Amino acid sequence: MNTFWIILTGALVAASCGFLGCFLILRRMAMLGDAISHSILPGIVIAFLLSGSRDILPMLIGAAVVGLLTVFIVQLLSQNGVKADAAIGVTFTALFSVGVVLVSLYTAQVDLDLDCVLYGEIAYVPWDTWQWGGIDMGPRAAWGIGGVFLLSLLLVGLFFKQFKLCSFDPALAAAIGIPVVFFHYLLMTLVSFTTVAAFESVGAILVVAMLVVPSATAYLLTEKLHVMLFISMGVGVLCSVFGYLLASWMDSSIAGSMTAVSGLLFLLAFLFSPRHGMVIRMLARRRMRLGTN
Amino acid sequence: MNLLLALQDPNTQWVLMGCILLGTSSGILGCFAFLRGRSLVGDALAHAALPGVCMIFLLTGSKSIGLFLIGAGVAGLLASYSITAISRYSRIKEDTSLAIVLSVFFGIGIVLLTFIQHSASGNQSGLDKFLFGQAASLVKSDVVTIMIVASVLIGLTAILFKEFTLLSFDPGFGRGLGYPMGLLDGLLMLMLLMSVVIGLQAVGVVLVAAMLIAPAVTARYWTDKLSRMVVLSGVFGALSGVLGTLISTQQENLPTGPTIVLSATCFFVLSILFSPRRGVLARLFRFFKLRRKVLIEDVQQALYECLEEQAGSSRPGGVYLGIGSAELALKSGKSLSQVKSALAEMVRQKIVAERAKADGSSTWTFTPDGLKNSYLLVLNQRLWDLYHMNQNEYHHVHIDQSQEELAPQLTEEMLEKMLAQLEAYDLTPKLTEGTQAISRLYAREQGGLSL
Structure with a gap:
């Protein structure tokens, strides 16, 4: 049963990250996702210190505030003439440092382990269960990430057309009256939510892997956004299953193994994707060369 | 008082010395990375170094920084090749390929790190210091290695300053003049990698990239001349290295990396506000x-x-x-x-x-x-x-x-x-x-x- 819960939580994390990641990489904001996943750390710690509990709601609020703050600062700096990549680099390292210093200073109060911040500990998920009306409802982490996943599905489903247009042609979207900036910040809020819900199980840094790698894999396999979303979520689930197997075989971090598996899946797509794969294209070129000779 | 005592400790002096050279060299190289739009590449290289370090430990069981340099260097080269390869041979954009390489290498590093920790060969403690950096854990031989590498980096930059300037502003023109721009670009990448690797132990994998970015961006606020910017950036880097190390010694359990990065960020924020021409107040x-x-x-x-x-x-x-x-x-x-x-x-x-x-x-x-x-x-x-x-x-x-x-x-x-x-x-x-x-x-x- 524990195995089931671990894999389910991992799959939920990977699927909800992969879902949002598609929009991130289409808008060329992969590194902004990376920045958010690092910089929400102080938000989590402050929410934790203020509320004194590990409840998901204060953490979500703290993370969303800091996540949006990150996006805002990056935008502000790039408007002031700092190159975009340098602005991202300065912002997230600074905020992440604040988080680490806070964790170090309040070690006694904060039940957060620095290692756990980095790569999480999904193996403990089944023991931290949610009691509701005296009934054991299963792990809290699974409910948390499940709820956030549902919220993303709902919001993106409602505004699918808008999100799609904003991803591919923000200028056109703005011209026909879609509030592009609003959807930008909405997406970033959802990314922050997902990151914080996922952070307990896969850690702040490996969230990036789940945000970017499955969606990039899907990007190599299809031309249609909705197909890409499904493939990305599917790849995420595969990562969870095989990552768990790899981790239990090697006796190592589950989150790390999930990432390693996602890297492997990406490599496969990179080499053998039917339309964009390197090997396939090489073969096609060779066939053409032989044909012309 | 505490601070003075700490300063008299010969080990602290060594560590400070190392941090100064570290900050200087990464500040200087950071300028070129910044101008080439490669600020985040340092981040990817640093994350990629983790599996390299773990591999070396698994293979040799030693924790000497010289060997780690080799392991991290190989992993970094592989990472930088992967970044280029992914964006060149598929339709994935550069920033996405950066994020992919960064996170996958780091994930593999975490797998290896936890594998080492769980297999409990006894000698592995201290390896996790690489995540956030602990300058205090540097011993004299590490510092000597750092100093040699940093000096070589600084010297090379001084010799190749003209070529790197050309590379940063107009590589096409440089090619026209007959300079081997591809080779120089590769060399710059290699030097960035070296500066990241020597920073690993003091600043940590997660934050070492900031040492490349923050001083360079800070220096950019004070001047429009590359030569001055490079010098200033080196100075800012050295100052933040010293300041961060000293702050971190004042508090137990406080890793060096974040304090160094926060010092660098302070310089950056002050510069944004008060620099005479581009500052917000001006x-x-x-x-x-x-x-x-x-x-x-x-x-x-x-x-x-x-x-x-x-x-x-x-x-x-x-x-x-x-x-x-x-x-x-x-x-x-x-x-x-x-x-x-x-x-x-x-x-x-x-x-x-x-x-x-x-x-x-x-x-x-x-x-x-x-x-x-x-x-x-x-x-x-x-x-x-x-x-x-x-x-x-x-x-x-x-x-x-x-x-x-x-x-x-x-x-x-x-x-x-x-x-x-x-x-x-x-x-x-x-x-x-x-x-x-x-x-x-x-x-x-x-x-x-x-x-």
């Missing part, structure tokens, strides 16, 4: 100064135009009374308080003179000098208006619209043509010292102007 100051100047000029022009109308309509020999502030506010479209403050400033500069009326209110007219000044101002303004109205006619004339004065940019005949056009539109400023109607305007008693 720019705000310039903005308000300009706004003030424009306000005064607007009011001055409004006064001139009001006087012009009055002079045109008033009876010959009538008394010229000046203009009230309410009328000026209406004419210029500014608020009454703005007009009053502008008038006060102009009185101080002796451009206008105030004339008290019997009912206690005041009116304003120009002083002789002020009139001369305003005539030029209004003429310039109307020439600009004319230029903008008839831009089609003047499109062949090279005009720098950011300049304030139009007349000096025109040739003699151009100016004459425009003046004639002004006359045709009845826009020639009518109040001058020389004209018959005006020469009688000066009233001596109050320094003002009357008709």
Whole structure:
């Protein structure tokens, strides 16, 4: 049963990250996702210190505030003439440092382990269960990430057309009256939510892997956004299953193994994707060369 | 007191020495990375170093920084090759490939790290210090390695400064001159990698990239010359290294990486606020100064135009009374308080003179000098208006619209043509010292102007 819960939580994390990641990489904001996943750390710690509990709601609020703050600062700096990549680099390292210093200073109060911040500990998920009306409802982490996943599905489903247009042609979207900036910040809020819900199980840094790698894999396999979303979520689930197997075989971090598996899946797509794969294209070129000779 | 004691400790001195050289070398190289738009590549290289370090430990079981350098170097090369390969051979963009490589390598590193920790060979403690850095864990031999590598990096940059400058600003031109730009780019990448690797133990995998970025961005705020920027960036890097290390020694359990990064960030924030040319405060100051100047000029022009109308309509020999502030506010479209403050400033500069009326209110007219000044101002303004109205006619004339004065940019005949056009539109400023109607305007008693 524990195995089931671990894999389910991992799959939920990977699927909800992969879902949002598609929009991130289409808008060329992969590194902004990376920045958010690092910089929400102080938000989590402050929410934790203020509320004194590990409840998901204060953490979500703290993370969303800091996540949006990150996006805002990056935008502000790039408007002031700092190159975009340098602005991202300065912002997230600074905020992440604040988080680490806070964790170090309040070690006694904060039940957060620095290692756990980095790569999480999904193996403990089944023991931290949610009691509701005296009934054991299963792990809290699974409910948390499940709820956030549902919220993303709902919001993106409602505004699918808008999100799609904003991803591919923000200028056109703005011209026909879609509030592009609003959807930008909405997406970033959802990314922050997902990151914080996922952070307990896969850690702040490996969230990036789940945000970017499955969606990039899907990007190599299809031309249609909705197909890409499904493939990305599917790849995420595969990562969870095989990552768990790899981790239990090697006796190592589950989150790390999930990432390693996602890297492997990406490599496969990179080499053998039917339309964009390197090997396939090489073969096609060779066939053409032989044909012309 | 505590700090002084810490400084006397020879080990701390070694560590500080290492951090200074570390900060200097990464600050210097960071400038080139920043200019090449490669700031985040350092981040990817640093994350990628983790599996390399773990592999070396698994293979040799030793924790010497020299060996780690090799492992991290190999992993970093692999990572930087993967980044280029992914964005070159597929339709994935550079930033996404950066994020993919960064996270996958780091994930593999975490797998290896936890594998090592769980297999408990006993000697593995301290390996996790690589995540956030612990400068205190540096021993003398590590520091010597760091110092040698950092010195080589700094020396190489000094020798190849010209070539790297070319690479940063115009690689195409460099290729045209016959420099091997691809080779230089690879060398720069390798040097970035080395500076990241020697920073790992002190600053940590997660944050070492900040040592490349923050000092360079900070230095950019203070100068527009690359040579100065490189020196400044090195200094900022060294300062943050020292400051961060000292702060971290003051508190147990505080990793060095975040304190160094926060020191660097402090320099950055201070520079954003206070740097003389690009700083926020300096720019705000310039903005308000300009706004003030424009306000005064607007009011001055409004006064001139009001006087012009009055002079045109008033009876010959009538008394010229000046203009009230309410009328000026209406004419210029500014608020009454703005007009009053502008008038006060102009009185101080002796451009206008105030004339008290019997009912206690005041009116304003120009002083002789002020009139001369305003005539030029209004003429310039109307020439600009004319230029903008008839831009089609003047499109062949090279005009720098950011300049304030139009007349000096025109040739003699151009100016004459425009003046004639002004006359045709009845826009020639009518109040001058020389004209018959005006020469009688000066009233001596109050320094003002009357008709």
